[in-house]
Amino acid sequence: MTLRSSSLVWICALGTGLTGLLAAELRFEDRSRETGIGFRHHASPTPEKHLVETMGGGVALVDFDNDGFLDIFFVNGGDLYSADRGVSVERSQPELHDRLYRSRKGLKFEDVTHQAGVSARTSRIYGMGVATGDYDNNGYPDLFVTGYGGTILYRNVDGRTFEDQTEAARANVPGWSASAGFFDADLDGDLDLFVTRYLEWSLETSKRCGDNIPVYCSPREYPAVASVLLRNEGDGTFTDVSREWGIAQSPGKALGVAFNDADADSLPDVIVANDSTAQQLFLNRGPDGFIEEALSSGLAYNEDGGSFAGMGVDFEDYDNDGRPDVVATALAKELYPLFRNEGNGTFGYVTRQTGLAEITARLSGWSVKFTDFDNDGWKDLFAAQSHVLDNVDLMEPGLEYLQPPLIALNRAGRFVDIGDSAGPVFQASIAGRGAAFGDLDNDGDIDVVLGVLDDNPKVLYSNGSAGENHWLQIRLIGRTSVRDGQGARVSVWTSSGGAQARYATTAGGYLSANDPRVHFGLGAESIASKVLVRWPGGVRQVLENVRADRLVTVREPNS
Amino acid sequence: MTRYLASVVLAASLAAQVPGPVIDHVRKGVAAREAGRLEEARKELEAAVEAAPGLAEAHLYLGLVLHEGGDFAAAANTLQRALDLKPELPGANELLGYDLLVLGQTAEAVLRLEAALLESPGKWQVRAWLGRAHLEAGDSDAALRHLLAAQETAPRDPELLYLVGKAYSQLAIQSQANLLASAPESPYAHLATAEDHDLNGRSDEAVAAYQRALGSNPRLPDAWRALADLELDRGRPRAAVDAYRQALDIQPGNAGLHLRCGEALLKLGLAEESLPHLESAASADPPLPSALEALGQALLDLERFGEARAALDTALENATGEQQRMKIHYQLARVSRKLGDPSAERRHLEQFGELRAKIVADDK
Numbered sequence: 001m002t003l004r005s006s007s008l009v010w011i012c013a014l015g016t017g018l019t020g021l022l023a024a025e026l027r028f029e030d031r032s033r034e035t036g037i038g039f040r041h042h043a044s045p046t047p048e049k050h051l052v053e054t055m056g057g058g059v060a061l062v063d064f065d066n067d068g069f070l071d072i073f074f075v076n077g078g079d080l081y082s083a084d085r086g087v088s089v090e091r092s093q094p095e096l097h098d099r100l101y102r103s104r105k106g107l108k109f110e111d112v113t114h115q116a117g118v119s120a121r122t123s124r125i126y127g128m129g130v131a132t133g134d135y136d137n138n139g140y141p142d143l144f145v146t147g148y149g150g151t152i153l154y155r156n157v158d159g160r161t162f163e164d165q166t167e168a169a170r171a172n173v174p175g176w177s178a179s180a181g182f183f184d185a186d187l188d189g190d191l192d193l194f195v196t197r198y199l200e201w202s203l204e205t206s207k208r209c210g211d212n213i214p215v216y217c218s219p220r221e222y223p224a225v226a227s228v229l230l231r232n233e234g235d236g237t238f239t240d241v242s243r244e245w246g247i248a249q250s251p252g253k254a255l256g257v258a259f260n261d262a263d264a265d266s267l268p269d270v271i272v273a274n275d276s277t278a279q280q281l282f283l284n285r286g287p288d289g290f291i292e293e294a295l296s297s298g299l300a301y302n303e304d305g306g307s308f309a310g311m312g313v314d315f316e317d318y319d320n321d322g323r324p325d326v327v328a329t330a331l332a333k334e335l336y337p338l339f340r341n342e343g344n345g346t347f348g349y350v351t352r353q354t355g356l357a358e359i360t361a362r363l364s365g366w367s368v369k370f371t372d373f374d375n376d377g378w379k380d381l382f383a384a385q386s387h388v389l390d391n392v393d394l395m396e397p398g399l400e401y402l403q404p405p406l407i408a409l410n411r412a413g414r415f416v417d418i419g420d421s422a423g424p425v426f427q428a429s430i431a432g433r434g435a436a437f438g439d440l441d442n443d444g445d446i447d448v449v450l451g452v453l454d455d456n457p458k459v460l461y462s463n464g465s466a467g468e469n470h471w472l473q474i475r476l477i478g479r480t481s482v483r484d485g486q487g488a489r490v491s492v493w494t495s496s497g498g499a500q501a502r503y504a505t506t507a508g509g510y511l512s513a514n515d516p517r518v519h520f521g522l523g524a525e526s527i528a529s530k531v532l533v534r535w536p537g538g539v540r541q542v543l544e545n546v547r548a549d550r551l552v553t554v555r556e557p558n559s
Numbered sequence: 560m561t562r563y564l565a566s567v568v569l570a571a572s573l574a575a576q577v578p579g580p581v582i583d584h585v586r587k588g589v590a591a592r593e594a595g596r597l598e599e600a601r602k603e604l605e606a607a608v609e610a611a612p613g614l615a616e617a618h619l620y621l622g623l624v625l626h627e628g629g630d631f632a633a634a635a636n637t638l639q640r641a642l643d644l645k646p647e648l649p650g651a652n653e654l655l656g657y658d659l660l661v662l663g664q665t666a667e668a669v670l671r672l673e674a675a676l677l678e679s680p681g682k683w684q685v686r687a688w689l690g691r692a693h694l695e696a697g698d699s700d701a702a703l704r705h706l707l708a709a710q711e712t713a714p715r716d717p718e719l720l721y722l723v724g725k726a727y728s729q730l731a732i733q734s735q736a737n738l739l740a741s742a743p744e745s746p747y748a749h750l751a752t753a754e755d756h757d758l759n760g761r762s763d764e765a766v767a768a769y770q771r772a773l774g775s776n777p778r779l780p781d782a783w784r785a786l787a788d789l790e791l792d793r794g795r796p797r798a799a800v801d802a803y804r805q806a807l808d809i810q811p812g813n814a815g816l817h818l819r820c821g822e823a824l825l826k827l828g829l830a831e832e833s834l835p836h837l838e839s840a841a842s843a844d845p846p847l848p849s850a851l852e853a854l855g856q857a858l859l860d861l862e863r864f865g866e867a868r869a870a871l872d873t874a875l876e877n878a879t880g881e882q883q884r885m886k887i888h889y890q891l892a893r894v895s896r897k898l899g900d901p902s903a904e905r906r907h908l909e910q911f912g913e914l915r916a917k918i919v920a921d922d923k
Contacts, residue, residue, distance in 0.1 A: 220922075295908060298893065303856065305889025305911055346896060353828040353860060361794025361826075397760020398793070414828075 026374045026409065028423045028448065028460040035109050035459050039099040043077045043454040045390075049214050050080055050206045051222075052148045052176065054388055055198070055255075057366075057433030057451035058129030058511030061440070062141050064116070065159040069103035070438045070515055072449055073118070074457060075127040075145055080203065088203070089126045089149055097121050098145065106441065107461075117162050118143060118154050125149045129434065129511025133182025133191045135232055137483040141516070144193060146177035148203075151195065155236075171238050173228045176201055179312075181507025183259045183268050184487045184536050185245070185284065190232040191482050194247075194270055196254035200225045213394055219275045219309075224251035227272060229290075245289035246282070253277050258315035258508040260324035261489065262297070263345045266538070268487055271299065273310030273328045296346075299326060299339050303349040308334040309388070312510030316370040317341075317501050318354075318379050319413040322491070324503060327356075329365025329383050329510070332392075332399050336360040336368070336383070355415045356381075359408055362399070364388065367435035367510035370410075371446045373462055375469035375521030377498055378410035384432030384450050384510070402429035405450060425460055438515025444471040444549055446519055451512065470522040470548035472531075476504055479556040480537045487536035490518045494525035522548050581611045588620065597628045608637075615645035622654060631658045649678060653685055660688065665696040683712035687719055694722065699730040746775035750782050757785065762793050773805075780809040784816060787823070796826040814843035818850045825853060830860035841870065848877040852887055859890065864897045885914035 043053045058075040065071065076098050079090040091097065097119035101109035113119045120127060125147040132141050140156035153171035154162035166172050173195045182191040200223040209217035226248040230238035242248035256273030263269065267284035274280060278300040282290035294300035302308055308330040318325050323341035330336055335357050339347035351357045365383040373380045385403040392399045404426045408415040419426035434451030441447065445464030451457055465471060472492065476485025488504040500520055506513040522528060531543040535556050546552060588603030604621035611617060618641035625634035638655040641648055656671030672689040679685055690706035693699075703726040710719055735751045742748055753768030769786040773779060787802035803820035810816060821836035834857050840850035851874035858867035871891050878884045892907035 295912075298896070301889065303890070303893070304886045305915065306886070348893075352826055353830075355828060357826045357828065358794070358796055361796075363794075398762050 025421055026407075026418065027421070027463050028407070028425055029463070030423070030425045030458055031107055031461050032456060032459045034107050035101075036111075037072065037099075037101050037109050037457065037459065038111065039074045039076075039101070040095065040456050041074070041076060041452060041454055042079070042096055044079045044096075045454065046080055047214070048206065048208060049210075049216050050203060051199075051201065051216050051219075052126055052128075052203075053077070053080070054216050054390065054453065055178070055433070056126070056128050056147075056511070057431075057453045058127070058146070058179075059434045059436045059449050059451040059457065060130040060132050060143065060506075060513035061436040061438035061449060061515050062132045062143070062506075062513060063103075063516075064100070064141055064143075064156055064162075065102060066140065067103070067105070069105050069442065070440050071103050072101045072109060072436075072459075073130055073132075073143060073513075074099045074101075074451065075130050075147070075434075075511065076120070077454075078126040078147075080126065089124045091121055091123055091125070091127075094121075098127060103440070115161065117164070120145065120152060123150070123152060125152065128177065129179050130513050131180040131182055131193065132506045132513040132516070133193075133486055134482070134484040135182060135191045135193070136236060137190060139483060141484060144171065144180055144182070144195075146173070146180050146195060146511070148176040148201075150174060151177055151180075165236070169237050170240075171230060173197070173230075175225060177228075178255045179257045179507075179509075179511050181257050181259060181505065181513075182486060183270075183505065183507065184482050185229065185268060185290075186231065187267070187481075187487075187536050188232075188234070189478075189480055189482060189537065190234050191484075191486060192232050193230040193238060194257055194259075195228045195230065196257050196272060197225045197227050198255055198275070199223070199253055213391060215389055215391060215395065219253045219277075222253075224253050224277060226251045227254050227257075241289075246291055250280055250282075250292040252280055254280070255311050256313035256328065256508075256510050258313050258326075259487070259505050260315040260503045262315075262324060262341065264323070264343075266534070268536070271313055271315050271326050273313035274307075275309045275311065276307055278307055279310050279313075279328065293345075298342075298347040298349065302335070302337055302351075308337060310337075311366045312368040312383070312508075314368050314370050314508040316379055316503065316508070318370050318381075318410060320378065320498070320500050322499065322501055324501075325370075327368055327370060327381065329368045329385075330360075331364045332362050332387060336363070336365060354413060356408075359406070359415060359417045363403060363406060365406065366433045367451075367512050369435065369437045369509050369514070371437050371519065372410075372471075372521035373407070373446055373464045374409060374467070375445060375464050375471045375523070376409075377469075377494075377500060377521050377523040377525075378412060379500075380410045381408045381415055382406065382435065382437070382448060384435040386429075386431040386433070386453070390431075400429065402431055404429055405432050405435070405448075423460075425458060430458070431455065434510055434512040436509070436512040436514050439473065439517070439519065442551065444473065446515075464521075465549075468524065470524070470526050472520045472522060472528055472546065472548050473551040474518040474520075474531070474533075475516075475551060475553040476518065476533065477553065477555045478535065478537075479558060481535045481539075481556055484516055485535075485556075486516065488518075489534040490520075491530075491532040491534075492520045492522070492528045493530040493532075494522055495527065495529045496523075496525060498523070498525070517551065577611055577614060581607050581614070581617070584610065585617060585620065588624070592624055592627070597624055600624045601628065613644060615641045615648050615651075618644065619648055619651050619654075622651070626654060626658055631661045634658050635662060652678065653688075656692065657688060660692050660695065663695075665692055668692045669696055681712075683709040687713075687716075687722065690722055690726070694726055694729065697729075699726050699733055702726045703730065744775070746772040746779060746782070749775065750779065750785075753782070754785065757789055762789060765789055766793075777805070778809055780806045780813075780816075783809070784819070787819065791819070791823055791826075796823045799823040800827070814840045814847060814850065818847060818853065821850075821857070822853050825857055825860070828860075830857045833857045834861070846873065846877050848874045848879060848883060848887075851877065852883070852890070855887075855890055855894070859894055859897070862897070864894050868894045868898065881914050881918055885911055885918060888914065 056077045060073040061070040102112045127147040129146045131144040143154040145152040151173045155165045180195040185192040229247045231241040252274040270282040272280040281294040311329045313328045326339040340350045364387040367384040370379040383406040431453035445462040448460040491501040528546040533541040584607035592600035607617045622638035635658040653675035659668035686705045686709035690702045693702035749772035756765035783806035787799045790799040817836040818840035821833040824833035837854040855871035888907045888911040895903035
């Protein structure tokens with residue numbers, strides 16, 4: 001391996017060696033029962049059918065203790081009740097707590113919620129989602145929890161305990177927040193925080209909908225609201241810069257958020273999935289803040305100029321042309337929109353051309369992710385699924401509330417649904433919501449933890465590394481850039497000429513946070529001929545002839 | 560009607576040399592009824608009937624008061640007595656027919672209302688009631704005949720519109736039942752079953768029934784088309800295309816089928832294959848704007864941007880509603896971008912935005 005950077009680069013191999021050489025079909029096994037995870041999500045549905053009840057279920061994969069294995073954090077809902085003092089949210093009962101499970105370096109997990117101090121038992125927040133990132137650059141990933149009624153920022157003190165810094169850090173976002181993500185918006189070396197907000201809604205103003213049969217109200221019943229951008233001041237506090245940076249001027253009905261560099265100007269841009277209104281693309285203009293350019297870029301609507309119920313969103317390069325594309329989930333009959341980045345600041349709607357129209361015509365999705373499950377060098381697609389209305393079959397015969405998740409393999413830019421052969425979990429109908437993606441057992445393939453509304457989560461282990469395909473994972477440690485490397489762009493080349501790129505981020509999907517390590521499938525190639533890391537601060541770092549089938553830790557050089 | 564009946568009763572009472580006390584009861588009964596004091600009216604008229612049991616008109620007026628009081632059984636008995644005394648008594652059949660219908664005696668009601676219609680052939684309300692009575696008796700043919708005749712006089716009466724719809728629906732059900740009873744294995748019986756399943760959201764059963772119909776007779780273009788539409792709705796465009804192609808084998812010049820087939824192929828991302836179908840649909844005279852729109856989309860997929868713009872421009876000229884114009888402007892903006900024409904792109908996006916804002920505002 002040759003290091004081109006003049007600076008010292010630390011490369012640590014946690015190699016597992018070449019894995020199984022037999023070709024194998026991609027399969028996922030539901031190992032939930034063996035994990036020791038007792039969490040069950042509580043939406044606490046009411047006869048009033050408050051919309052918030054059908055929207056929660058976030059999950060994060062985060063190595064909070066830095067032992068090299070991903071731990072799991074689940075966001076719970078809460079109990080909605082009416083009392084003399086008004087309607088409110090109750091979280092004191094143990095079954096209503098958020099839960100943190102520490103990996104015991106295998107299939108097993110242990111509940112460390114209360115030792116870590118992240119239960120939210122005294123909060124009045126109906127929980128929704130979670131974002132992860134090392135906002136104070138102390139080497140330990142922190143947690144930001146969203147919900148109805150406020151947010152919670154947990155600072156990871158020492159890899160064992162967290163402290164609630166919401167008030168001290170000025171990180172409380174009022175109203176109903178959904179997905180959130182850390183990213184270094186101003187490239188000053190610390191993580192800022194983008195928090196989507198769904199609707200101008202409260203328990204007090206919640207409407208009852210449905211003429212004869214009560215249903216969850218359409219978002220059209222409530223006004224839009226702007227998302228929030230919190231700038232990290234570098235001293236442990238945040239400042240709401242939504243107005244100065246051009247976010248507050250564009251209200252939406254936001255549920256999903258993802259980051260990448262849409263226009264190749266080396267500045268992180270923001271895609272926001274909105275429910276039944278135009279999608280948003282906030283282009284980063286550096287000192288001038290952000291401008292919302294979804295309409296002119298072709299991302300706002302589907303190909304007919306129609307809006308769709310944007311839920312989850314991901315922002316990655318599915319066709320390996322080096323430019324990040326956008327996929328979102330939507331409701332049945334709307335199709336999951338896939339927008340291909342055409343390289344001139346514009347996107348083309350390619351749902352039909354890529355086979356997604358055929359696959360997703362009847363599907364309703366939430367969390368969604370492009371990731372290479374079978375390590376063949378092409379990012380596949382996974383979506384947590386279920387309709388939003390728990391009685392949709394009464395409204396529209398033929399549609400179903402509960403649905404299995406979607407797994408579609410990427411065959412050189414065209415998607416093929418392999419649910420029939422990928423394991424029983426893809427035939428079992430559930431109310432999927434959040435989903436987090438990462439390598440739980442460090443075997444080189446991407447596993448999935450699915451958050452299920454009002455039910456137990458699913459922990460799905462993949463056998464993607466069991467075949468002949470090779471892989472590479474990269475852990476980034478920033479020096480002048482953010483410590484956890486979020487915002488770096490990693491490109492990998494192989495001797496056959498194939499190239500791929502990924503953006504280092506834990507955001508993307510719906511209400512969830514993913515493995516911060518950057519994963520690549522290399523197909524038959526056992527060596528990556530070149531790995532290029534473009535750090536957010538501008539440093540370009542090249543590694544050559546990197547052996548596959550291992551985790552490589554890359555530290556940012558001094559300059 | 561009530562004033563008319565009152566005058567009939569009084570005139571008849573006077574003409575029949577009815578004793579003064581009876582006339583007095585009738586007068587008091589009429590006054591009480593007109594003042595809304597039905598109980599008092601009933602008592603007065605019962606006294607009149609008791610004093611002059613052969614006076615049909617008194618029975619008729621008592622029947623009317625009982626009817627208005629909601630005592631339909633007693634009203635029917637009283638009206639029947641009136642008609643027994645004087646079969647030609649005007650208004651009695653109509654009232655009795657209505658009461659019998661309310662009491663569920665539909666066959667008797669039909670007889671009385673038919674008699675009423677002979678008395679007043681121009682009165683559409685009687686026809687309407689007769690139509691309703693036939694409907695309840697299960698004779699949809701007769702019901703529809705009377706209801707449609709009534710509708711000629713009162714074309715916008717909501718109740719009549721409802722009854723006509725109900726009659727057609729019953730007729731359809733009866734017709735299908737006849738079909739299933741007389742030829743249960745015929746392709747048309749399977750087709751009827753399929754459509755019923757389809758209408759009720761039982762898509763798996765509907766597909767199976769369409770396939771049974773087509774197994775019996777593969778030359779049913781309606782069945783192929785319905786099956787194709789259903790498959791498309793179920794998110795199975797591949798199966799839809801197969802079925803549309805079968806329908807097109809039978810009706811190769813059907814522009815609507817070409818359009819649907821082309822759209823299904825487009826959904827599959829097969830723009831090249833969709834093109835001949837969409838071109839065929841777009842060449843229909845008068846042009847189908849949705850075919851031109853889909854053709855524009857296919858040409859856009861195939862990166863034939865100039866031709867796409869031409870098709871979409873023609874689609875815009877022929878567009879029939881704001882929704883369609885909005886969609887076409889959006890597509891024209893996409894094409895203009897591809898053609899490197901920023902001013903056209905901006906113009907179309909502006910027009911798209913205006914129409915979208917209007918449609919959203921109208922929806923609210």
